[in-house]
Amino acid sequence: MSMRPSLPLAALLGAALSFLPGCESTKSSGPSPSDTRAQGTASVQAAEAWARARVGDRVTYSFSATQGPEPRAGGTARTLQGQLTLEVVAVEQPWVWVRASFSDEGGRPLSQARLAKDVLFPVRADTTRPLDVPHGGTATAEVASSAGRSWEAVRYVIDQRSFDGPLRTRVYANTPGPLYLARGLIEASTESAGFRVPGGFQLKLLEVRDGSAEAKAPVPALERPLGPGAYYERYVDVGPAPSTQRVCFTAERGYLLRAEGPVEANAAPCSDFSQAEPEPLEELLMSMPWEVLAAGDWPPGAAASGTRGTFSVEGHDVPALTEQSSENVEGTQRVFSQTYAADPWAPGLAGLPREARFEPLASSTERVVPGGKNAPEGGTRLVRWGSWLTGAK
Secondary structure (H helix, E strand, O other): OOOOOOOOHHHHHHOOOOOOOOOOEEEOOOOOHHHHHHHHHHHHHHHHHHHHOOOOOEEEEEEEEEEOOOOOOOOOOEEEEEEEEEEEEEEEOOEEEEEEEEEOOOOOEOOOHHHOOOEEEEEEOOOOOOOOOOOOOEEEEEEEEEOOEEEEEEEEEEEOHHHOOOEEEEEEEOOOHHHHHHOOEEEEEEEOOOOOOOEEEEEEEEEEEOOOOOOOOOOOOOOOEOOOOEEEEEEEEOOOOOEEEEEEEEEEOOEEEEEEEEOOOOOOOOOOOOOOOOEEHHHHHHHHHHHHHHHOOOOOHHHHHOEEEEEEEOOEEEEEEEEEEEEEEOOEEEEEEEEEEOOOOOHHHOOOOHHHHOOOOEEEEEEOOOOOOOEEEEEEEEEEEEEOOOOOO
């Protein structure tokens, strides 16, 4: 059973998005062969730069996300804007520890629960297998002005508006330098088209800073992991063969790898990412503000008025909210229950990957039986999590 988040990246960014102005740039008529080769070299440079990471390397972007009301449905558009900062906080090769934080335009924490806390993720400076995700789209060479300097870059455009799809634009520097933290990304935007809910997302480079070769810092505790370096397990009681499923995360040279499968008794946790599809970390991070608009703030839906209680697992006690609903289909009545963390950043969830914090901690379905106890029909429950990375705290 897939426990992929209810709002995966493809749905978040491929749904309704609208265009906002990008950074100032001077476009050429088209990429020359040398430009194309330069961008191929840029991907290699961005990957290799992880081996030269220094404490204090930092990039900051401004972002703006907008989601309008559904067509003919009235209402008002919702917007969210602020800054995203990526900073190297420790280096212990082959691992580079990066902190991602969202803030408002004045640098203050955002009020939305999904973005209120910074998250940490270790990135391998080497790779366990070849990783390459083509940019795709029509390439155009340009000189992009951002963060107080000019960058030779390539703009990639994927225009699917004629098929009721989005217009997607990404600009990557030919010489990434400190932008290796986001694979050389300078600017990004996505806009919706057709009959989808209007809205949009735009990201622009604001500031870059090089760290110091002399700077040293201890490896921080992995209390709020984005995912890499950590795992979580769910007991899944669905169908004839209940099982415990483990979801593992790692990151290598700017790509997130996510693996999921049954827990194997004799296998070390998270030892095999050979089949995991690489996802650019910058794309995952860009999806997070849009997730706030698409999914709403916390707690979700009817859970806000649900029953308060405590979710307990392996010595962790977490304040929780449980919502229940019922449905009668062809004479059979069922009761559905979902339990969420009242505070997804509660101390009792320390070490849990971000993905699992914003999913139900437990869910169940019961069939109402006349004159007796309800009959369980299955469900899922978070049963374990932790760090698989040797040396992580």
